[in-house]
Amino acid sequence: MTEWAHPGVIMLVGTILIPFLKGGVKKSYMLLIPLVALAATYYSTPGTTVWVYDYMGLKLVFGRIDALSIGFSYAFCIMTFIGGVYSLHLDDDRQHIAGLLYAGSSLGAVFAGDLLTLFLFWEIMAFSSAYLIFAGKFKNSTKAGTRYLLVHIAGGLFLLAGILMYYAESHSLAFNGFTPDGPGGATAFYLILIGFLLNAAVPPLSAWLSDAYPEGSITGSVFLATFTTKTAIYVLIRGFSGAEILIVLGIIMTLYGILYTIIENDCRRLLSYHIISQVGYMVAAVGIGTEFAINGSAAHAFTNIFFKGLLFMGAGAVIYVTGTRKLTELGGIYKKMPKTVVLFMVGAFAISGFPLFSGFVSKAMIIGAAHYEHMAWTTMLLSLTAVGTFLSVGLKLAYHLFFRPNEHNELAMHKAKEPPTNMLVAMAMAAVICILFGVYPKALFSMLPFPTDYNPYTMDHVTASLLMLGFTALAFYIVLGKLNPHKTLSIDTDWFYRKTGGMFIYFINSPLLKIGDLIAGVVFTAVPNGLIYFMRNPLGAFKIGADTFSLAISGSDRRVKLRSRIKREKAIYPGDNIKHWPIGSTVVWVAVFLLACLLIYFV
Amino acid sequence: MSFGPTTFISAAGSTPVLVIVIPLLAAMLAPIVSRIHRSVGWYLATTATFIAFLLSLSLLYTVIDGGTVSYRMGSWAPPMGIEYVVSYFNGFVLAVIAFISFIITLYGKKSVEQEIPEQKIPFFYSAYLLFIAGIMGIVITGDIFNLYVFVEITALSGYALIAMGKDRKALMASYNYLILGTIGATFLVLGIGYLYIATGTLNMNDLMQRLPEIYDSTTVITAFAFIMVGLCLKLALFPLHIWLPNVYTYSPSIVSALMAATSTKVMAFVLLRIMFTVFTPEFVLEVVPVTKILIVMSCVAIIMGSLIALGQTNIKRMLAYSSIGQIGYITLGAAIATETAMTGSLIHILNHALMKGMLFMVVGAVVYKTGIVNIKDMEGLGKRMPWTMAAFTIGAMSMIGFPFTVGFISKWYLATGAIGAGMWYLVPVLLVSSIMTAFYFWRVVESVYFKGRSARIDTLKSPHHSDEAPFGMVVTTLFLAGLCIYFGLWASGPVEVAKNAAAFLLGS
Amino acid sequence: MKLSRKVKTIFFIILGLIVIADYFAPRGYPIFPWDTIPAFWGAFAFVGCLLLIGISKFLGYKLKVMKKEDFYD
Known part of the structure; x- marks a missing residue:
């Protein structure tokens, strides 16, 4: 077929009608869009390049169709549908539109065959996803959303700078593998890589994810957990497969994420760290770069989309009904929402890599790829992360969210009930896919870029996995048992908050994250605010500064006078602009300018 | 060209x-016809500018088809006569323009009626049309002296227009501009x-022919310095x-x-015209290092303009500082003086006129x-004036340089031009200013869409008026917003015209 | 969490069965020396789990990673 409908464009254009429809028609229409996109994906011919346009002499390719892009398109379309079902109860056009724009632009990025098209969709993703965070309407949503948006604009500019360097040298926008000695040299290579890694949330560029995702709207988080990082993996596969630095970065990511999940109290923040950790697997696999590893990376992206989506939906359901997202205020609610618990546990088993669940297959492929390449450390550390994943999601999170007896959970217990049916249906669909991929891995393999006849269900592999899961559970139980009955892993935090006066502790700030936060704080708050203050009236600000300085160095007799003067100056700051319209200073500048020109011209 | 009435009339x-x-x-007629009815002035201005627009379009097409068009004022042949x-x-x-x-x-009908005292409206339109005649x-x-005359016409009518602002500070602003503008004009005329x-000679073509012989003369270099500073x-x-x-602001x-x-x-x-068509690219690139100075100055302007815009609380003032930064883009492209960068500079004249004009209209x-x-x-405000604010958002996106908006095109050409000229270190300047632009526009967008209503807005709620601006204003604003996207996509x-113009300027 | 004796017994029996099964499982593609050690991954998981908890607690308390909720306010 030469004619092709772009699944991403279907979603982007499809949003136009949403505000004009009502009731059931609107709901069915919103579910229809991802299905149409799915059909369009189905009717795509692999190996073709379509929708090629000329833009100011640049060749733009909107449709690079091959096995890799089709696989991601399937996963994205299905997840958009599930996310649509999950948010069906919601009456907020703007969120629906933002969600579809976000999904559509991710698909656009997936099918983009050149760097400029990629950049276009990259930016739409940033803006539309930022809206989903604003729509969270939690206390910090707006601020977190602003930080998120600015970080992504900055990341986009790194990408753009790289693209510009690349284009200026090669006069081509072709988006294929990059090498440090390709067009634009190492500068372009690393600039583009940084742009991609920021979206993949590689520490220390990951602070935006754990900062913003927990603040997103309940339904929006499902989309957030799906698209940005997975699109980043897709472009990494396209552009940087085999770049060895990615192995190291990937391993750091997996462990970094896991360590945070163990001490995290906010359930969605915990899951956000899991995104970082799981994406680490994929980044490492891209770094390994063999066909099998790339398959593993894509496979893990696909399975991850569904189990992470399922976990976010489950956590979202709990937040939706109870109104809290802190583990210290939850627990014991399994009796009130058993269906949610069962579905959530499917996701937890899948992410932990239980045999017969999807995570088992895809994780085995990545660790197997490292194994085949004789990478001992990589194999070991990725396995360690697998242990940590089961520990923190399968055991810790599930236990604290649903099972733990907790005297601080009255409010949650009181409010807890099953979420609306559409939420349960959406979760059930994701759960079915998690199990399907586990039981019938061929379904998953058919979406991968390279054909494979891998069999994850060899006996030694199954027993090894079961051993890991079993002994992790054992260790968890022992640590649990050694503490007093209430003191579970997070009970230590209880001790902490009792000591310090009743506040819950949930914020975590590691050396790495600290740097990230520091950068974010300085770059996005301190510097601009300082500059904003200063620029309101540079002269006045300078005067205040000078007076403060002389206050610090002067004797006591002048202090009173200086203090009152500073106070007065601060009170009138920034003051009236009309008072300091310096014609005189401009004239001086003109004179200086002329003199400088003449001097330079003649000397 | 033959003498005679036929030539003069021939369209x-x-x-x-x-x-x-x-x-x-029309400027002369405006005070007279406005006596009939106060809105006649507006009809006159609209008609006049519309005809001027059609004529300029036809001129552009003539030029594209048949090359440079020349007209001799009073049929006096240049270099004696004005051409x-x-x-x-x-x-x-x-x-x-x-x-x-x-x-x-x-767009301006209602706005003028509201902001300008009724008895002044005829004179307002007179000064307004004079201003437009001046810039055209x-x-x-x-002719370079004729250019100075038009600069003064523009400036003088400009002083009057500014002083008609509602705020008393407008007088002060006008007075300041008067003094500084006069200084600038004086330097220019010197x-x-x-x-x-x-x-x-005063004819530009003629100057271009005669100047190269005396490029090393002190007089010429001093003249250039004076013109530049002015x-x-x-x-x-x-x-x-x-x-x-x-x-x-005022x-x-x-x-x-x-x-x-x-x-x-x-x-x-x-500036471009004098640098490249009165003087020559060789002069500004080789004889005096003016492009190097201009690159530094432009970068400072780009960064400082955006930086100061960050600190503004008044939106008009914020846009004004943003303009100061954007002027830097135009001069930067000119200073790099390669065809690509120059294209970026020229296209930014169009693009920035679209964006900034539209933002000020909002x-x-x-x-x-x-x-x-x-x-x-x-x-x-996002809920009260959805269409107006949508236009603002588009303008803001375009200013940031979102792909496929006009702002992106300018930046793309400027950046690739800079890299192409080996000045890759200019790219961070462009990108840093983009993020600062994003920052200060974001503050507005956040305030408009993501905050509750301000107390000020609630007090303004009047049951008799719809919340959105009048139809004429909204439509024209949205039209320009649409163009910001249209010229970004197509x-x-x-770009073709700007490319040819750049090639023309660089004499290739 | 108190688990009944029965649950515990069943859990340990299952663990034991897995260990035995692992002892007999043919190794498909052994590369590293530990690939052939029976129940290696069990020990690995047990130690790794405790290690991870230890490190994260160390990060959380000793390196002051964990802060009060209103840390940023």
Whole structure:
């Protein structure tokens, strides 16, 4: 077929009608869009390049169709549908539109065959996803959303700078593998890589994810957990497969994420760290770069989309009904929402890599790829992360969210009930896919870029996995048992908050994250605010500064006078602009300018 | 060209002068016909600018088809007589200016009625049309002294327009501008005088022929320095920008929009014109290191303009400082002086005129409806004036350089031009200013869409008026917003013209 | 969490069965020396789990990673 409908464009254009429809028609229409996109994906011919346009002499390719892009398109379309079902109860056009724009632009990025098209969709993703965070309407949503948006604009500019360097040298926008000695040299290579890694949330560029995702709207988080990082993996596969630095970065990511999940109290923040950790697997696999590893990376992206989506939906359901997202205020609610618990546990088993669940297959492929390449450390550390994943999601999170007896959970217990049916249906669909991929891995393999006849269900592999899961559970139980009955892993935090006066502790700030936060704080708050203050009236600000300085160095007799003067100056700051319209200073500048020109011209 | 009345009347031949004469005549008529009814002035202005726009378009097409058009004033042959020349380069700028003036006039009816005292409206339109005639004259003239005359016409009518602002501070702003503008004009005329002394001609083409022999003469170099400084003051290149923020802030909304869209752009155009068509690329690149100085100055302007814009609480002032930064883009492209960068610079004249004109129109609509100019007070405006604010958002995106908006095209050409010229270190300047632009526009967008209503907005709620601005304002604003996207998506047309103009300027 | 004796017994029996099964499982593609050690991954998981908890607690308390909720306010 030469004619092709772009699944991403279907979603982007499809949003136009949403505000004009009502009731059931609107709901069915919103579910229809991802299905149409799915059909369009189905009717795509692999190996073709379509929708090629000329833009100011640049060749733009909107449709690079091959096995890799089709696989991601399937996963994205299905997840958009599930996310649509999950948010069906919601009456907020703007969120629906933002969600579809976000999904559509991710698909656009997936099918983009050149760097400029990629950049276009990259930016739409940033803006539309930022809206989903604003729509969270939690206390910090707006601020977190602003930080998120600015970080992504900055990341986009790194990408753009790289693209510009690349284009200026090669006069081509072709988006294929990059090498440090390709067009634009190492500068372009690393600039583009940084742009991609920021979206993949590689520490220390990951602070935006754990900062913003927990603040997103309940339904929006499902989309957030799906698209940005997975699109980043897709472009990494396209552009940087085999770049060895990615192995190291990937391993750091997996462990970094896991360590945070163990001490995290906010359930969605915990899951956000899991995104970082799981994406680490994929980044490492891209770094390994063999066909099998790339398959593993894509496979893990696909399975991850569904189990992470399922976990976010489950956590979202709990937040939706109870109104809290802190583990210290939850627990014991399994009796009130058993269906949610069962579905959530499917996701937890899948992410932990239980045999017969999807995570088992895809994780085995990545660790197997490292194994085949004789990478001992990589194999070991990725396995360690697998242990940590089961520990923190399968055991810790599930236990604290649903099972733990907790005297601080009255409010949650009181409010807890099953979420609306559409939420349960959406979760059930994701759960079915998690199990399907586990039981019938061929379904998953058919979406991968390279054909494979891998069999994850060899006996030694199954027993090894079961051993890991079993002994992790054992260790968890022992640590649990050694503490007093209430003191579970997070009970230590209880001790902490009792000591310090009743506040819950949930914020975590590691050396790495600290740097990230520091950068974010300085770059996005301190510097601009300082500059904003200063620029309101540079002269006045300078005067205040000078007076403060002389206050610090002067004797006591002048202090009173200086203090009152500073106070007065601060009170009138920034003051009236009309008072300091310096014609005189401009004239001086003109004179200086002329003199400088003449001097330079003649000397 | 033969002498005789036929030549003068022949439509195609006299289009260059008609472009100026029609607004000029309308300016004279405006105070008279406005006695019939107060809105007649507006109809007159709209018609005049519309005709000027059509004429400029036809000129542009003539130029594209048949090359440079020349018109001899009073049929006196140059270099003695004054010559009007329309080439690729100024034909493009002329069409842009005429178009924007027309749209802003169309937009301004209600705004003028509200902001200008009724008895002053006739004179307002008179000064307004004079201003437009002046800027078009600057663009079209081929005579350097005539250029100075038009600069003064523009400036003088500009002082009057600014002083009509509602705020008393408008008088002060106008007075400041008067003094600084006069200083700038004085430098300009001094420089022109030196050139005349050195060469004995005022015709630009003639100057271009005669100057190269005496490039090393002190007089010529001094003349160039004077002209540069005068123009930099006029186009508000940082740190000679001090008159601009107050002018944009306190003048009537429509005047802010018109000036932001046209006046500094035209001055930047004059700078390019004098640098490359009175003097030659060899002169500015090799004889005196003016492009190097200009690159540094432009970078400082880009960064400082954006930086100061961050600190503003008044939206008009924020846009004004943003303009100061954007002027830097135009001069930067000119200073890099490669064809790609120059294309970026020229296309940015169009693009920035579109964006900034439109943004000031949005602010004008907000002022018309609510009187709000403080960013903090704009909270919740997104719900009250959805269309106007949608236009603002598009303008903001475009300013940031979102792909496939006009702002992106300019930046793309400037950046690739800079890298192509081996000045890759300019790319961070462009990108850093983009993120600062994102930052200060974001503050407005956040306030408009993501905050609750401000107390100020709630007190303004009136049951008799719809919340959105009047139809005429919204439609024209949205039209420009649409163009910001249209020329971003289908950029080839303007880019092609700008490319040819750049090639023309660089003499290749 | 108190688990009944029965649950515990069943859990340990299952663990034992897995260990035995692992002892007999043919190794498909052994590369590293530990690939052939029976129940290696069990020990690995047990130690690794305790290690991870230890490190994260160390990060949380000793390196002051964990802060009060209103840390940023």
